[in-house]
Amino acid sequence: MTALSIRDLRVRFGAFTAVGGVSFDAADDEVHFLIGPNGAGKTTCVDAITGLVRGSGSVTMGGTELLGRSVQATARRGVGRTFQTASVFEQLTVVQNLDIAAGLHRRWPALLGMRRSVEPRVEQALRDTGLTELQDAAAGTLSHGQKQWLEIGMLLVQDAQALMLDEPVAGMSHDERVATGELLHRVKRGRAVVVVEHDMEFMRTFASRVTVLHQGQVLSQGSVTEVQEDPRVQEVYLGTAAQPEEELVHA
Amino acid sequence: MSITATGGTSRPTPDAAPRTPQRASASARGTGRTLPTGKALPTGKALLAGLRRLTGGPEVPGPRHAMIGLGLLALGLLVLAPMLLTDFRLNQLGRFICYAIVAVGIGLAWGRGGMLTLGQGVFFGLGAYAMAMHMQLADAELQGLAAPQFMLTFGADVPWWWEPFRSGLFTVAAILLLPAVVAVVLGLSVFTRRVKGAYFAILNQAMVFAFAVLLVGQQATLNGSNGLSGFQSFLGFSLYDPANRRAIYLLAAAVLILLVAIAWWMMRSRFGELLVATRDAEERVRFLGYNPALIKTAAFATAAVMASIGGALFVPLVGIISPAEIGVVPSIAFVIGVAIGGRATLFGPVIGALAVAWAESSLAETFPSGWSYLQGLLLVLVIAILPGGVASILTRFRPRDGGPGSDHPHDSGQPDLRDLPDQPDQPGHSDRADHPTQPDLTVQEGDRP
Amino acid sequence: MILSQLVAGVSVGSILLLAAVGLALTFGQMGVINMAHGEFIMVGAYTAYVVQSVLGHAGISLLVAIPTAFLVGGLLGVLLEQLLIRHMYHRPLDTLLATFGVGIILQQLARDVFGAPAVDVRTPSWLQGSVEILGTAVPTSRIFILGLVVAVVAGLSLLMTHTALGRRIRAVVLNRNLAETSGISTRSTDRLTFFIGSGLAGVAGVTITLIGSTSPTLGTSYIVDAFLVVVAGGIGRIKGAVIAAFSLGILQAFIEVGTTASIAKFLVLVIVVAFLQIRPQGLFSVRTRSLA
Numbered sequence: 007m008t009a010l011s012i013r014d015l016r017v018r019f020g021a022f023t024a025v026g027g028v029s030f031d032a033a034d035d036e037v038h039f040l041i042g043p044n045g046a047g048k049t050t051c052v053d054a055i056t057g058l059v060r061g062s063g064s065v066t067m068g069g070t071e072l073l074g075r076s077v078q079a080t081a082r083r084g085v086g087r088t089f090q091t092a093s094v095f096e097q098l099t100v101v102q103n104l105d106i107a108a109g110l111h112r113r114w115p116a117l118l119g120m121r122r123s124v125e126p127r128v129e130q131a132l133r134d135t136g137l138t139e140l141q142d143a144a145a146g147t148l149s150h151g152q153k154q155w156l157e158i159g160m161l162l163v164q165d166a167q168a169l170m171l172d173e174p175v176a177g178m179s180h181d182e183r184v185a186t187g188e189l190l191h192r193v194k195r196g197r198a199v200v201v202v203e204h205d206m207e208f209m210r211t212f213a214s215r216v217t218v219l220h221q222g223q224v225l226s227q228g229s230v231t232e233v234q235e236d237p238r239v240q241e242v243y244l245g246t247a248a249q250p251e252e253e254l255v256h257a
Numbered sequence: 258m259s260i261t262a263t264g265g266t267s268r269p270t271p272d273a274a275p276r277t278p279q280r281a282s283a284s285a286r287g288t289g290r291t292l293p294t295g296k297a298l299p300t301g302k303a304l305l306a307g308l309r310r311l312t313g314g315p316e317v318p319g320p321r322h323a324m325i326g327l328g329l330l331a332l333g334l335l336v337l338a339p340m341l342l343t344d345f346r347l348n349q350l351g352r353f354i355c356y357a358i359v360a361v362g363i364g365l366a367w368g369r370g371g372m373l374t375l376g377q378g379v380f381f382g383l384g385a386y387a388m389a390m391h392m393q394l395a396d397a398e399l400q401g402l403a404a405p406q407f408m409l410t411f412g413a414d415v416p417w418w419w420e421p422f423r424s425g426l427f428t429v430a431a432i433l434l435l436p437a438v439v440a441v442v443l444g445l446s447v448f449t450r451r452v453k454g455a456y457f458a459i460l461n462q463a464m465v466f467a468f469a470v471l472l473v474g475q476q477a478t479l480n481g482s483n484g485l486s487g488f489q490s491f492l493g494f495s496l497y498d499p500a501n502r503r504a505i506y507l508l509a510a511a512v513l514i515l516l517v518a519i520a521w522w523m524m525r526s527r528f529g530e531l532l533v534a535t536r537d538a539e540e541r542v543r544f545l546g547y548n549p550a551l552i553k554t555a556a557f558a559t560a561a562v563m564a565s566i567g568g569a570l571f572v573p574l575v576g577i578i579s580p581a582e583i584g585v586v587p588s589i590a591f592v593i594g595v596a597i598g599g600r601a602t603l604f605g606p607v608i609g610a611l612a613v614a615w616a617e618s619s620l621a622e623t624f625p626s627g628w629s630y631l632q633g634l635l636l637v638l639v640i641a642i643l644p645g646g647v648a649s650i651l652t653r654f655r656p657r658d659g660g661p662g663s664d665h666p667h668d669s670g671q672p673d674l675r676d677l678p679d680q681p682d683q684p685g686h687s688d689r690a691d692h693p694t695q696p697d698l699t700v701q702e703g704d705r706p
Numbered sequence: 707m708i709l710s711q712l713v714a715g716v717s718v719g720s721i722l723l724l725a726a727v728g729l730a731l732t733f734g735q736m737g738v739i740n741m742a743h744g745e746f747i748m749v750g751a752y753t754a755y756v757v758q759s760v761l762g763h764a765g766i767s768l769l770v771a772i773p774t775a776f777l778v779g780g781l782l783g784v785l786l787e788q789l790l791i792r793h794m795y796h797r798p799l800d801t802l803l804a805t806f807g808v809g810i811i812l813q814q815l816a817r818d819v820f821g822a823p824a825v826d827v828r829t830p831s832w833l834q835g836s837v838e839i840l841g842t843a844v845p846t847s848r849i850f851i852l853g854l855v856v857a858v859v860a861g862l863s864l865l866m867t868h869t870a871l872g873r874r875i876r877a878v879v880l881n882r883n884l885a886e887t888s889g890i891s892t893r894s895t896d897r898l899t900f901f902i903g904s905g906l907a908g909v910a911g912v913t914i915t916l917i918g919s920t921s922p923t924l925g926t927s928y929i930v931d932a933f934l935v936v937v938a939g940g941i942g943r944i945k946g947a948v949i950a951a952f953s954l955g956i957l958q959a960f961i962e963v964g965t966t967a968s969i970a971k972f973l974v975l976v977i978v979v980a981f982l983q984i985r986p987q988g989l990f991s992v993r994t995r996s997l998a
Contacts, residue, residue, distance in 0.1 A: 081546035093541045095534040102530050110546040117528040373799045459933045466930045467975035474968030629814035636807030640800045
């Protein structure tokens with residue numbers, strides 16, 4: 007089932023077109039990778055979908071148009087995201103971070119109440135991300151990888167139907183990458199997971215579907231194999247960076 | 258369980274147990290964080306630990322410690338002070354308490370919410386003038402005059418907008434609601450436009466400047482720069498009777514304790530956690546479905562109402578309110594005590610405000626110009642060296658719980674450069690979003706693999 | 707009538723601009739909120755007073771006071787930057803409070819040295835009297851101030867666009883890290899920017915002695931207005947500060963016609979706050995999302 011449907015998404019910054027008509031579908035139960043060389047417009051796509059920058063075209067989820075809504079309204083519709091530089095609330099504990107993410111499901115008078123216990127939803131997210139033992143640690147004291155997991159945990163608590171992750175494994179060790187990939191596959195059930203990534207090995211291991219962007223356009227779309235065999239993709243990667251090209255060829 | 262067992266490339270199975278590699282570090286950090294219990298420590302350290310919990314540092318004290326703190330405050334202000342102090346000193350302490358009430362609100366808005374409220378004089382003034390107008394009218398009535406004394410000397414009539422303040426009920430409602438309405442209107446319009454940090458502080462300052470200018474200009478209706486004074490009675494009780502003045506002092510002290518309790522509740526509640534989250538990463542909060550403007554406005558309005566209550570109690574205690582009490586400089590003075598005491602803590606602002614006011618009046622008695630130097634110097638030193646206030650000295654003794662959180666460069670409530678125009682990496686912002694006119698930046702997408 | 711208000715407005719605006727132009731450099735370009743800027747203005751005014759007491763001749767001492775005040779203000783600024791501000795570049799709000807503390811100290815210092823009552827600086831004979839402009843008598847001193855402002859702003863924009871120093875300042879403002887890696891010493895650029903900005907506050911202080919008396923609290927009355935001019939004009943734009951200062955001055959003059967000076971002042975501030983609701987970035991802005 008298609009959870010998130012992007013049609014002809016365009017983002018312009020003044021005279022510069024960052025995204026020039028991108029269309030793709032992110033389906034439930036899939037980990038959909040958005041890849042492309044620097045400047046391809048990947049993060050800008052995510053920015054537009056989540057309401058951070060103004061875009062034209064159409065982004066629908068469950069038949070509802072998302073474009074034109076504020077960031078917070080989009081989040082309330084069930085789109086959650088993480089950031090390249092993990093942004094958690096450093097002064098608050100892990101549980102407090104997750105509890106705030108759960109606020110989406112509470113009515114505002116609940117804000118006046120105190121947090122007396124850990125909600126089942128939060129407890130589940132702690133287990134999913136393996137942060138249970140760290141639940142009372144200040145988020146600022148977590149390692150880089152743990153912060154990324156906490157961010158993913160926050161998305162789970164939010165109960166986002168579409169998870170947009172911006173370079174979740176950048177700066178992670180090999181083991182952490184694998185753990186993250188597995189986490190993504192655990193949480194994809196009933197949700198669409200969209201991952202912006204540069205790490206080709208990570209993409210090959212964990213992608214259900216891949217969309218390749220180049221200069222604000224969709225260059226290629228399909229399974230990992232289909233995309234890797236696409237000559238246009240090889241050309242783009244050959245022309246821009248040596249490392250990804252090498253990776254693609256050796257795959 | 259270790260992650261390496263799964264190998265690098267194998268597809269995960271859906272029922273795989275949580276396999277995150279942080280277990281080892283988890284326990285390490287876990288032990289590092291454990292707070293020492295009082296019993297396990299020598300008494301000196303235990304005392305320090307207790308003090309630390311009371312002042313709380315960036316963490317809000319738990320119910321037990323909050324109760325102990327409130328109890329100590331009540332014991333000091335409601336029992337010991339009336340027993341030990343002369344009427345004159347007690348009345349003086351009453352004035353300090355009014356400043357402390359304003360400080361509680363500033364601690365909430367600035368310490369917890371990151372909004373530097375440099376214009377609390379406006380709200381202090383609203384409450385004070387509302388109360389003063391009521392008392393003037395009541396006095397005039399008692400003396401059988403048609404209008405307050407100063408109006409008679411100007412040959413003016415009671416203006417229409419003074420009339421409702423004849424009612425005590427209306428006056429109380431005005432003291433509580435007027436600042437809230439002003440703060441909500443201002444807060445919503447400012448925060449939805451994402452004006453923050455320094456700009457918010459400067460706008461606040463301009464507002465209090467304008468307000469003071471306006472008051473000075475109201476010669477016939479508010480007695481201009483002389484302000485309103487010469488009160489005889491409060492709620493029908495003579496202000497010349499020392500017993501009544503003591504009662505007003507006790508009222509102010511009780512209100513302070515009540516407001517600290519409310520502030521504790523607000524800090525401790527989900528709202529308080531959300532407020533800190535908004536302070537540290539406003540954009541991030543948006544992505545969780547909250548509107549940060551509403552959260553900030555709520556804290557700003559609460560601080561405004563508290564300042565107004567402080568102003569309202571100031572009038573019967575001190576006997577005068579004039580534009581000089583609420584201008585740009587007094588508004589910053591409100592903040593100074595909070596900064597020195599510890600802006601993000603529960604009791605820091607109260608203790609700081611009381612201590613600064615006490616130091617000011619006792620120094621001013623003996624060595625007038627000395628206070629200005631000390632005040633300036635304190636402000637410079639505390640802000641530069643001890644942004645967490647004196648309360649943060651206590652937290653420094655805490656066994657290191659590691660990481661950037663322990664020294665709390667952020668409990669300043671300061672979103673740092675985030676509120677300045679040139680800051681490129683706001684949380685939740687990608688570079689290209691911040692520099693839409695610079696396509697050359699736009700192509701620098703992300704980091705290399 | 708309209709013309710006379712216009713002239714009065716331009717005159718108010720030129721003083722506003724003089725007080726604000728130094729801030730446009732330190733706050734606008736560097737993002738440093740120096741609340742002691744008002745006290746630098748006050749120091750400039752007292753410099754004029756001291757120079758006159760030493761030299762005696764009003765005309766010569768005014769001409770000597772302007773560069774002296776620039777130097778005194780500038781050195782104070784560098785001292786402040788060196789000792790305090792540079793340690794707090796990442797904490798703008800704290801800088802605001804700490805520099806306010808410095809302001810308190812400077813004010814008290816002035817009170818202890820010169821006394822709390824206001825002192826007067828004699829206006830030179832060639833600036834006394836007035837000139838008829840468009841049917842209104844304009845004091846010659848006001849015209850002198852306007853001329854000085856034009857010279858200062860022209861000099862400053864020339865400096866920013868045509869000198870190596872100006873290019874360095876702009877480079878540091880645009881991208882501090884990049885400037886540093888390209889071999890620009892950001893430290894010395896910061897220091898110089900602060901020197902010029904604070905020096906201009908000193909010059910503003912000298913000219914203010916021509917229109918009023920000098921007291922220790924002189925700076926407080928200018929600082930709020932000066933910050934508003936910079937904010938309303940748009941951060942980092944001297945052009946914006948110019949337009950904002952004259953608009954505010956003229957606005958003030960015209961509102962005063964129907965009301966009193968204090969109501970006019972109040973309304974002007976309300977209008978500025980309302981204006982910033984519509985355009986939080988001020989009149990001019992390179993980066994449209996600067997406040998977001």
